[in-house]
Amino acid sequence: MAVIVFDQVCFTYSPKSPFHSDALKGVDLSFSSTDFLALVGHTGSGKSTIIEHLNALLVPTSGEVRIGEYISSSNKKRRSKKLGYLRRKVGLVFQxxxxxxxxxxxxxxxxxxxxxxxxxxxxxxxxxxxxxxxxxxxxxxxxxxxxxxxxxxxxxxxxxxxxxxGPKLLVLDEPTSGLDPEGAREMMDLFKKIHERGTGIVLVTHDMDIVLGYAKKVAVVDNGKIAMTGTPAEVFSKDLKPYGLEKPLVYQTIDILNAHGYSLSYQYENLDDLAKAIKEGKKQ
Ligand SMILES: Nc1ncnc2c1ncn2[C@@H]1O[C@H](COP(=O)(O)OP(=O)(O)O)[C@@H](O)[C@H]1O
Ligand SMILES: [Mg+2]
Incomplete structure (x- = not known):
């Protein structure tokens, strides 16, 4: 299972009922089972709905998700028959x-x-x-x-x-929520280890420091669509306020220093490295 592709995925909860909600509105997203991908976005943006499509727990209302050879679609002619293979390869850990x-x-x-x-x-x-x-x-x-x-x-x-x-892809919905910082770090170090031995990781998180410290790729979800994808450094150098997201602490600190005459680039991944650079007299 090399690649998962979301192709114009729309999903509506409880169509034509008072609980009707258009949760996904044309999601295009692809990643490989070697990724360490973080999904970020404000509450209600559609993150959990996206990951529940990864093992066909939810099936797109329109569009399709191709997961290796498996096709998840509401079009009966396109849809694959056997779920067993998929459910073994993609492991979903709920919030x-x-x-x-x-x-x-x-x-x-x-x-x-x-x-x-x-x-x-x-x-x-x-x-x-x-x-x-x-x-x-x-x-x-x-x-x-x-x-x-x-x-x-x-x-x-x-x-x-x-x-x-034995999944090839481990998908986790807010796995560090409610843990103290030490517990969160231990949990993330566990996923790092699992990733290093060859399992893809997809994770929903609200913690941008975790994203910067661990993820290789980020997708920003906004109002049922993917607003942006890139490496953490690429995504966090953009203005994320329109998506209701803060930058990681080290990037916020760089912004403050730059407002006071520094012109540091976003090359530091943690406050320790930034502090060392400043101690060495770096201003850029
Ligand atoms: N079971 C449900 N029934 C109706 N609407 C839902 C259901 N679950 C989620 N929604 C709605 O779908 C949208 C996306 O929700 P969700 O994927 O849970 O967002 P996130 O995980 O980013 O907080 C929200 O508007 C939410 O209210
Ligand atoms: Mg959620």
Whole structure:
């Protein structure tokens, strides 16, 4: 599965009802399974609706999404028949996924996905152990009830449940929301590790510092469309106020310094690097 392509995707919730909402209005977007892509945009811009199209949980009202060989379309002649392949390759982790654990032990919860795709209990157990190791949940937790884990641990457990199926693309809706800065960094370092071993990452986030620190590509969603795509440095050098977005802290700091006579470019990825440059006397 090399590429995912959104081709003029429109999506309407509850058409012709009082709850009618045109959430996507012609989304064109493409990326490969080697990407580390962040979707950003104000609340209600359509981010969650976009990612729920990535594994055909939602099907476009018009336009189509091509996910590898799979075609998701409301046109019955175009639409692919078998969902199984797609659901294995694209793993979706919902916002507040920690509330979706349901088995009575952690290990059973993580084994659920592989079992559901037909693995034997032994094979599913092996995959669950590997996934739990990857997210950093130790063996002494395996027989505990998910309710005995902390919120952060439960979120890791939910991610392990998706990883255990072996997706080529891991899609996460606001995975750091509600975590403290340390917890958020640990979570992002986990995704960085998963990306480095060859899994694509697509992530919705409100934290622009996270985008600058981790993502390789950003897509700005605005009013059901893609307003802009590029590297974090490209996107954050533009005026993002019309899209209701702040710049990362280091770029905001550069803006303030430049207003006071500096002419620094946006080449620094964090405040440490910026501080060092200024200490060395750099003004540009
Ligand atoms: N289940 C739903 N029924 C009706 N409208 C919805 C539903 N979910 C989302 N919407 C609407 O679709 C638009 C996009 O929502 P969403 O994709 O959740 O945005 P985001 O994730 O960027 O906050 C919003 O206007 C929202 O109110
Ligand atoms: Mg959302």
């Amino acid at each position: 507040f996924s920690e509330n979706q654990l349901f088995e009575d032990t952690l290990i059973k919860d993580v084994m659920f996905g592989p079992r559901n795709f037909g693995d034997s209990p032994e094979a599913a157990h092996l995959k669950a152990v590997e996934a739990l190791g990857e997210v950093g949940l130790p063996e002494e937790y395996y027989e505990r009830s998910p309710f005995e884990l902390s919120g952060g641990e439960r979120r890791r457990a939910a991610i392990a449940g998706v990883l255990a199926v």
